Amino acid sequence: MEDACLYGRLAQERPPDPTLSEWVSDRHEEEVGEVENLIEKAKRLDLKDDRWFSMVQQIHTALENHIGTEEGDIFPRIGKVWDHAKLAKAAEEMSGTKGEKTASAAGRRHA
16 A cells, blocks of 8 residues: 555655655565565464564564654655645545455455
8 A cells, every 4th residue: 555655656756865765665665575574474383382472573573663764754754755735645545545455355254
């Protein structure tokens, strides 16, 4: 959702801010990949295995760091390169995408 509605568009625009440019071209995807990798590892562990809880803690820390970077550094940078109209459009699209995914997931559970 972030890639389709926010970071993908920013990458196409090639923002002049080097930190933001690095985030949208490489770093965001790397961090998301790291979390997805940890989740896959955790799925393969037995819940009673001590390593499972440790893996969950690693996932939590990675997500906490990722979200902290976005909220504390990246989102303010986006606010400097995008006007209110672009920000509102991205927010609207992400809300719509989130609603579609939630409805789709609910439909699969009830099928």
